[in-house]
Amino acid sequence: MKIAVTSQGKELESPVDPRFGRALYLLIVDTDTGAHEVVDNKQNLSALQGAGIQAAENVVRHGVSALLTGHCGPKAFRALSSAGIRLFTGVDGPVKSVVEKYKNGEYEPAVAPDVQGHW
């Protein structure tokens, strides 16, 4: 299956980006093969509004079933929920270890956004 993790860099060793809508990169990781794809999210960094929604659309386009990030705002949360993507917030550390922890079932899905918009 494919999962997305927000990242500050392009490598699996990069630290998780605490933001979703305005994350620098999204790493799409195939949990079966370990291969990863880099999605540049920079066009959303300076978005005046709707960054979380655009990032959610981006995630959906890549056929992802779960998203792991530091924090998620209310509009992004709504968008992800409607698309049926499982959201995990409060993750940090290198993307690589986040993926491992996810596979070991160490994370609880988020049931609500955990920050305000534009956080």
Add this chain to the structure above:
Amino acid sequence: MKVSVASGKGGTGKTTVAVNLAHALADMSRTVTYADCDVEEPNGHIFLQPAIETSTRAGVVIPVVNVKKCTACGECSRICRFGAIACLGRPAMTFPELCKSCGGCFMVCEERALSEDVREVGVVEEGRAGNIRFLQGRLRVGEAQSPPLIRRVKNKIPDEGVIILDAPPGTSCPVIETARGSDYVLMVTEPTPFGLNDLKLAVEMVRVLDIPFGVGINRAGPGNDGVEQFCREEEIRILFELPDDRRIAEAYSRGEIVCRAIPEYAKVFEHLGREVLEAVS
């Protein structure tokens, strides 16, 4: 003849100048309309104490998705620059508070899956304050966008007489929406570094709008002459100065019109009225 009273920095005295200028012009037997375009926090009414005659609700058009007709083609989401309509599966979903009512999504939907709904933005109130025709907009609490309501206020402006538009502070969309189409902009500033900094930004803005403008210095007094120096260098006309007189602050805090409360200032505002009329013609 439309005159916008703007500033840059907030709290410099726009409303003080606007309401007193309106009074002075009315006293000169002009037909005057005062329009409070600071719809987030209109305060002209405190001083003019108008009798409100009508209150009209204002709204903007937003899309609603018909879940049965939407095929999730994504065209609406692609044309939307504001993230207000997103396509993540069936049906497309809307974020009404982000919508700028551009109509793009309606244009590109081939399934006719979008219908119109209204997002309320606030109210436009009309009335009279003595001889002065009074208009104001009051933004709905929770509404993030001022310009649509400011446009509605401006739609109610009559064709005759002098219109004084009391602008919001700042140099971005709300002020630009207010000042656009004016014949003159009167920039009220104060002789402080902050006042000067924001005046420079406001001057830049008005120059882009290509509207003639002049400056009024409120709370003038000895000390910081940066504003005067700037106006000299830029060849900007200073139309008036209001001194840093505690009595003005006292009258203001009582909600009083300065040129009524302190008769000697009636002449100052009469002079300003003539200067503005001359500057516009």
